[in-house]
Amino acid sequence: MADSEIPLVVRDLHKSFKDVSVLNGLSLEAHEGDVITLIGASGSGKSTFLRCMNLLEVPDAGDIIVHGEPVAFKQHNKTREPASWKQVERIRSRLAMVFQGFNLWAHMSLIGNVIEAPIHVLGVPRRQARERGMALLERVGLADRADYFPAQLSGGQQQRGAIARALAVDPEVLLFDEPTSALDPELVGDVLAVMRELADEGRTMVVVTHEMDFARDVSSQVIYLHEGRIEEAGAPADVLKKPNSPRLQQFLAPRF
Amino acid sequence: MEQWLTQVAPFLSDNLIFTPNTLAQYWDGLVNTVQLVFISLVVGLFLAVPLAVGRASRRVWLNVPIWLFNYVFRGTPLLIQLYIAYYGFAFIDGVQDSAFAFFINDPVYPALLAFTLNTAAYTTEIFVGAIRATPQGELEAARAYGMSAATAYRRVVLPSAFRRALPAYGNEVIFMLHASAIASAVTITDLTGAAYYVYARFYSPFPAFIFVALVYMLLSFVLQGGFKVLETRMLRHLKPA
Amino acid sequence: MFDFQGYGPRLLEGAWLTAELAVLSLIAALVIGLMVASAKSSRSMTLKSVATVYTTLIRGVPDLVMMMLLFYGGQIGMNMATDGLNAWLGTDMFINVNAFAAGVVTLGVIYGAYMSETFRGAFLAVDAGQMEAARAYGMSPWLAFRRVRFPLMMRHALPGINNNWLVLLKSTALVSIIGLSDMVYVADQATKATHQPFLFMLPVGLGYLAITAVSELVVTGLKRRFDVGFSQAT
Structure with missing residues (x-):
């Protein structure tokens, strides 16, 4: 191949x-x-x-x-x-990475973390990024936590949030x-x-x-x-x- | 050494600025600066101890006025304080003929007054912070061994607070040395005043001010080194063995 | 309230100049401080040593001496530069060193050194994983700085910046010695003319306390802004 x-x-x-x-x-x-x-x-x-x-x-x-x-x-x-x-x-x-220590950006809300790279690195329009971000949070079971900050979430929630962040860039x-x-x-x-x-x-x-x-x-x-x-x-x-x-x-x- | 001298000698003889005359000027400036700073610091330090104890106390009539004193002296430029001390007395009617005439005839006295009160305010805050940081256990231990409140304060709280305050006080000393440069604004010929004189006389700012900057730097480094030594001695107990 | 014997408008102008000078110098100091802090944490030995020499020099010398050196020396340095250019180009230029600009540059250069220490500590306080995640998601260095390092770092830097700002504000009084008409200069002139030191010096002192009080409000607002994500921890 x-x-x-x-x-x-x-x-x-x-x-x-x-x-x-x-x-x-x-x-x-x-x-x-x-x-x-x-x-x-x-x-x-x-x-x-x-x-x-x-x-x-x-x-x-x-x-x-x-x-x-x-x-x-x-x-x-x-x-x-x-x-x-x-x-x-x-x-x-x-190539999206999920870290051992989550490394969610502490000063951004969960949804903010998820849409950060799509908007600022990939240039996706904000509305579109947000819609898709919410869908991803739904997938990992955190839709109701979208506006929470990392410090307000348990480790497991943070890591699932980090996975949503990774999926948001549509990685290969x-x-x-x-x-x-x-x-x-x-x-x-x-x-x-x-x-x-x-x-x-x-x-x-x-x-x-x-x-x-x-x-x-x-x-x-x-x-x-x-x-x-x-x-x-x-x-x-x-x-x-x-x-x-x-x-x-x-x-x-x-x-x- | 010989070689070094033969290289430096022509420079010294060729230059018009660093003559014995101007060097003497700088020397007088150095003496004035050191005197001003030293006396203000010592007196300020002695004032700061009772002020800090009062400021740390829970009695409102005691700690509020001290807080206000500190707030005003730390919140306004030292230059303003200096001008108030300098002009404030000079323009009072009848001072010239009173027993306080010495105070207005030599600007060193108002400068000492302003500098002393200013450093007292800063030092008080440094001490208060250190007193408040006293581990509760140390105080309890002192009381448990039957010390009265006053004895515990004198024997346990203050000695340990002074040690903790040392690094911050070292900074205050250097800050005061640098702040004293404004003495030249009320006609005192301190180091900066001497430099200004040399600059004005030869219209050559670079040698005049760079030389004095080096002198200040040297003094700062000596003070810094001194405090380092003092710290390692007095804060030995805080270092891991 | 007070009878300023005709000095009222000039005092107000002086107060405005003090505020302007302080704010512009603060901006200059923040920019210089950030650059020097970045130089100190860079891998280049040259940048590192230049930055270290700069901060050591500044911290060893009184503000006033530095100010006189840059102000009086600045004019002569500028004259030498223009003379050289004139001789070379056959022109006849003269650039007057503006006292206000010299004041801003001097205070910026001095407090930039202090700010750089604040920023360096704040850089170190940011968890390395935060920047790593930024890089892992393809952020350019500038984007990562703007979106991640800067907002996270500011939380740690704010108390130090506030301290330096308060010292800087009071240091602006020194420009009156090199002849810039800030409020201290006006008060000094008025005192000499009217022999009423308290009438002028006390309100000017209050002016500084007032500027401090206003800045206290701004700092509280900024603190809330940069604490987002930290103070709400459950």
Whole structure:
């Protein structure tokens, strides 16, 4: 299949911080409707990998190709930089990210958060953005909270709001960075339910998570990372049920 | 050293501005500035202690007038306060022949009065803030050991408040040094007055003012360093071991 | 109420000049402060050290000395510049340094240094995730600053800005020493002429307290504006 038909292709990413190399040649292809979960111990590089995909971290080497458009890089004082931040901004607006800490803008109401990027980045007319934003809040079950501020919402509500914000830019790929790790256990379910629905309707998603049930039930592909390398990857039925690598076996073993 | 001197000597002999005469002028200015600032700060500090205690008290007849005093002195320019002290007495009929004549004959006295009251107002507020920040537990402990309210205040509240107030007071001292530059507006030849004199005489603002700016900066850094040392000594107990 | 012996209109003009000077200097100081704070948090070592030297210099020198240097020196510097240009171009220009402009520039340059410290602290107080989300949604640096960093930062900066503003307001009195007719200058002239210091100095002092009171209202309004999303927390 040609790259131009694939929403997100990542090839051979390398990244180090100071002298510690965090990513050692990671690749991934997210086809239309794929749900790819990245699992691994903390420090395995899974969050950095995800953050490289929308250039929140700039990889030292490797390619990122969004619907056939490769991100251009240049060398600057021995460090690699995107050649055009304009291009990066455009690409970022097509890959929406949901953060572990929600990162809803604290000074804007929930609906304000949802319509911010459509209006100011994509240039959607305010009325249209608002209508669509309200529909999205309805979807995540927060229509009655539209005018609340983030600080007035529970963690689970904030994260569902953040998912509505992500959907509002009509992203080609949704990036989730441990979306349930900062939540109280009783709030995790609501957020996961919304994510399952999105997967069911065929959204392309890349999810960093510790939720093994979600990885098993929802994903089309599971990637297990260890020290910045892909230790094992494949369908959840293979990777999670019959792991080959001893490290993955140990990782999946019940803790108690 | 030798080499340095041979390089500097022609500069000194060539320049028309920094002659022994003008350097003496600057020196007198320095002495006047230091005297003014030092005396105002010391007297202001002594006034501020009782004022702060009164301002922190719950007695309205005590804390409201002090609040008003502070509000007025901190809310209006020191220059206005200086002019009021300077002209206010000079134009009273009969002062010239009274025992207060010394006060109007030398502008240093009105300047001292204005500066002292001004720094007293600022210092009072600094202390009040520090007194209010006293941990309740410290006071309770003092009372639990049988100290009277007054003793607890003297032995526990004030010493700990003074320590906490030190950084802010350090800023006030430097602020006062800089504010004292307006003394030149009432004909006192302080550092700034000396610089103005040199500027006016040679019509060369850059050497005149840059030199005096360096002197102020040096004084500021010395004061800052002094307070740093004092802080590390007196606030040692607040640092993690 | 008071008989200002004919100085009434000039006092009012002086008060207006004080207010104008204070507000324009405040704007200059805010702009300079933001730029210097950005320079301090930038990755360029050159920008950082220039900004640090600037704030250290300003904070070590009295306002009045700085003002005299820029005002008296500014004219001579300008003359030297125009002389040079004249010699080169064969023209005959002369630019008079306007005392009011010099006052605004001086106060802006001085209080810009203090503002930069306020802004730097406020920048650091904004949760990094807020800016990260802005970048992740494709905002350009300027858009992210305008829509996210600035409104969030202002909440933390407001008390410091208010403090600097109150000090700046009182510092405007210094321009009377370099001959600008603000209200202190008028009061000084009137006092010398009429020998009635209290009649002129006290109302001028009240004038400062009045400007402070008005600005207090503005600050309360702004505080409410920038507290949106924080004070209503349940």
